Amino acid sequence: MNILKFIESLSNESLQGTASRRDSFTQFGKFGKTMALASVPFGLSALSNKALAADIGPTPNTPVGALSLALTLEYLENEFYETALSTLGLILPGRDRNVFIQIGAHEADHVAFLKAGLMAAGAPVPAKPTFDFTVGGAFNPFGDYQTFLQFAQAFEDTGVRAYKGQAGNLISTPDLLTYALQIHSVEARHASEVRRIRGLKGWITGNTSGLNAAFDAAYAGEENTNQAGFNTAAAFGAAAGTEAYDEPLTTADSVAIANIFIV
Amino acid sequence: MKNEVKIQEVNPFNTNRRSFLKISGLGVVGAGLLLAGCSSDDDNNPTPVSNNYPGIRNGVFDLGGGDLGILTYAYALEQLEADFYTKVVNASQFNSNFNLEQKTVLTDLYNHEVIHREFFKAAISGALPAGATLLPDLAFDYGSLNFNNPVTVLATAKALEDTGVAAYNGAGRYITNPDYLLLAGKIVSVEARHASAIRSLINYNSVDFAGDDVVDSNTGLDQARKPSQIISEVKSLNFIQTNFTAQFLK
DSSP: OHHHHHHHHHHHSOTTTTSOHHHHHHHSSSOOHHHHHHTOTTSOGGGOOSOOTTOOOOOOSSHHHHHHHHHHHHHHHHHHHHHHHTSTTTSOTTHHHHHHHHHHHHHHHHHHHHHHHHHHTTOOOOOOOOBOTTTTTTOOTTTOHHHHHHHHHHHHHHHHHHHHHHGGGGTTOHHHHHHHHHHHHHHHHHHHHHHHHTTSOSSOOTTOOSSOGGGGGGGTTTTOOEETTEETTTTTOHHHHHHTOOOOOOHHHHHHHHHHTBO | OOOOOOGGGGOHHHHHHHHHHHHGGGOHHHHHHHHHHHHHHTTOOOOOOSSOOSEEETTEEEOOSHHHHHHHHHHHHHHHHHHHHHHHHTSTTHHHHSOHHHHHHHHHHHHHHHHHHHHHHHHHHHHOOTTOOOOOOOOBOOTTOOTTOHHHHHHHHHHHHHHHHHHHHHHGGGOOOHHHHHHHHHHHHHHHHHHHHHHHHHSSSSSGGGOTTTSOTTTOOOOOOOHHHHHHHHHHTTOBOSOEEOTTOO
C-alpha cells in the first residue's frame, strides 16, 4: 500500500523542479569525476587506483535527482550487506548476524521502494553500479570482521548525512519528502546500532569517526556547534552539543563517497 | 487536574515584557520586532484571531500554524523529553539502580534533549513576529511513574523517542522554509539514534533497534504521524499538565 501511495505521488507531483527530465539525466551521467574526486570525503582517493569510467556524476537538485542519488547509495549498502551475509564465516551466528540480517533486509526494501517509485513515475531508474568494496585491494571488509564493521558504520552514518542533505531537494514534493525522512530515520537507527556493536556511542561526538583515519573525512563538519546562531556547546560543552545534531552532506560529497566504491 | 494557562497570566504588557527579557540577547532585529509588538499591543486589544501565530486563544495556548506552529509543536515535544530525562538523571537512586551503560546513555539523552529544548526556545524567540507568543514552560507530572526503576524509565524513554521520530517524520512536509527543514532533519536522526539505543538497552539480543513494530518490513520505512495524531497520543500519556491546543496543525 505504501508503494502504491508512493507511485501515485510520483505521478502527480512536480518531480522535476526547475530542470527538465532530460536535463536531469544527462547530468546524471559520466562527467564531473574530476570535481568529485577532488574532495573525496572518505580520504581514500589516493589509495584508489580503479578505473574512473563508471563513476556517477552529481545528481541534479530535483526530487528525481534526490531519489536517484538515494537509490545509488541504497544499491551500495544492499550489495555490501548481501555480500557480507553470504560470505562464510564473516558474520557469525548470534546477535550480530541477526542485526545485519535486519539491516540488510531494510536496505533491500529501500532499493525496491525507490526503484518502483522512479519506474512508476516514468523517470529513468539508475542501473546498479558495479562496486568494489576493497577499493582496489586497499581494504578487506569481507575477510576481516572488524573492517566490515567499520565500513558498515561509515556507510550508515554517511547514509544519514546524505539523505539529510537531499531534504531541501524534496521540499516541493511533500509525499516524497516524507518517504525520504522515513528512510533517513531508519538509517539513523542502523547507524546507532552498528556504532554500539563497535563499542561506541550511538551518536557522533565531534568529527571523530572512531574508525581508521582513512574514514575521518566522512565525518567532517559533524563538529558544528552553531545551529542557526544558537551555541549548542553552551549548556554541556562541545561534545554534547555536536552529538545533539547530525550534519548533512552535500550532493557532491555524497556522490564522491559512492564513487570511491564504484568501478 | 490540568494546570491551564489563565487569561490573566497573559496580560499583553506582561507577556511582552517577559518575551523581551528572553529575546533581548538575540540582537537588534529581534529587539526591533519586539518593540513593534509592544506598541501595537499597548492598547490592550484582545489576542488577534486573524493570524495563525502561536499564542493564547480562548484562554488556552495554541501552538499556531505554518512553520512557526511546527517549530512550537517541536518545542513542546522537546520540553517533554528534556523534562523527563532531567527527572531521570536526578532520581534519588539513579546512581545505584541503573547500570553504567544505562546511566551513560540516559545522561547523554538528558544533555541532548535539554540542548534541543533550549535551541527551539532561542530559535522561536528570534523568529516570532509581533503578536505571536513563545510557548510557556509547560508543567509536567508523571503520576506514579517510578523514576528509580530502570524498566519503567527505559520503557517510557522508548515511547518518547519513537514518538519523537514519528513526529518529526510526519511534520517535515508542513515546513516551508528549507533552513527549518534541515534543522529538523539534524534533530530527527539523533532522536532515531536515541530510540535505537534505548531499544537495544531494553532488549540487547534482538533486532528491536529497528524492529518490525516501528520499521515496516515490506517497505523499510520508519513511522510518520501527523501532528494532530501525535498530540493526541502525547496528551493521553497525561504527562503534560498545561493545556494547549493545536487548531492550525493537521
